[in-house]
Amino acid sequence: MKRWLDKAETAIGNHSDRLNAINIFPVADGDTGTNLYLTVRAAARALHSDAAGQPGTGQGDVGMVLARAGRAAMEQARGNSGTLFSVFLCAAAEPLAGHPRLTSNLLAAALNRAQIRAWSALSDPVPGTMLSVMEAAARAAAEVDGGNNGDHSNHALGLALDAAVNGALAAVVNTEGQLPALEAAHVVDAGGVGMLLILDCLRSAVMGEELQGxxxxxxxxxxVQDPHIHTDLPDDDGVEVMCTISLSPLSAATLRQRLDEIGDSVIMSQVDSSAGTDGAYRWRVHVHVPDADPAVALIRSLGEPSDISVSQLALARDPEPAPANSSGHER
Structure with a gap:
């Protein structure tokens, strides 16, 4: 899991510029690569800092390690793509809890749990995005695992991983025809490409093979020579508001409904799987709204948020430099 996220950090860092260049949905703000890179980096670094501070903790439990990375990613998630990736990580960790290694069956279960949770995190999920790529990868892995007859060998796992990546690639190609905005611009979905890269990093890390260049x-x-598509499109008005907040299930449902009424791209997902002593769960909240003040006031009316961030959708944020030492998928 640590090798996977390290590889993913490097690969997404290498590709952040091109991911930004084709990022036009749901808003043409050109920051999908940036957001995904910073979120993957948070997940990867959480495991390194944990290993330094608590040697041996969680070793031998794939799910525990991945859950720790998912929580860190969720707390520091950036944008739609980063938030959905963090949801993916947290959900994928659940079927892996208590297991010392990954198998074909566990991979299929993890990918399926992750894609279901990601679809449900969005109030208005849209096909032709990274959600479709997650779903296709899960379906392909499940089909291969179904024919393995309970084979837990590394060979069976490799077949399932290959299938997941190939399914994800086919889904990425299909995104162009699923969304009118992508079809008009003649590009594939940026978040979908990022998810494809991440899945190939998983295949590479688990099987000890090179990334598929x-x-x-x-x-x-x-x-590389293709233009930055989003620069020719009109700027999107409004802001992106994100925060973490502790809410009861009822209050969380209320917040989601009311955010749907004043904005779009609403994503809400639990940071932790268990409630606190007061029965409340910690939630990561993401929404696009015309103005931040009503959204922040609404959130504060239901609880005390932390880590509030407000970003102009029209202003793309540049990624921090990617690691210099990298291999595979370089552009």
Missing amino acids: ELLDGLHGYD
Whole structure:
């Protein structure tokens, strides 16, 4: 899991510029690569800091390690793509809890749990995004695992991982025809490409193989010489509001409903799987709204949020430099 997230941090860092270049949905703010990179980095670094501070804790439990990374990613998630990736991590960890290694069956279960949770986190999920890529990867892994007849070997796992990556690639190609905005711009979905890269990093880390350097060849809009599509589109008005807040299930449902009424791209997901002593769960909240003040006031009316961030959708944020030493998927 640590090798996977390290590889993913490097790969997304290498590709952040191209992911930003084709990022036009749900808003053409050109920051999907940036957001995904910073969120993956938070997950990867959480495992390194934990290993330094608490040697041996969680070793031998794949689910525990991944859950720790997921919580860190959730707390520091950036944008739609980063929030959905953190949901993916947290959900994927659940079927892996208590297991010392990954198998074909566990992979299929983890991918399926993750894609279901990601779809449900959004109030208005849309096909043709990274959600479709997650779903296709899960379906492909499940089909292969179904034919393995309970084979827990590394060979069976490798077949399931290959299938997941190939399914994800096919789904990325299909995104262009699923969303009118992508079809008009003749590009594939940026978040979907990022998810494909992350899944290939998982395949590489688990199987001890190189990343597939040709994986993204031919994707529309993804060549180095291709323009930054979003720069030719009108700026999106409004802001993105994100925070973490402790709420009861009823209050969380109320907040989601009321945020739906004043904004869009509403994503709400539990940070922790268990409630506190007061019966409340910690939630990560994400929404796009015309103005931040009504959204923040609404959130504060139901609880005391932390880590509030407000970002202009029209202003893309540049990624921090990616690690210099990298391999695979370089552009």
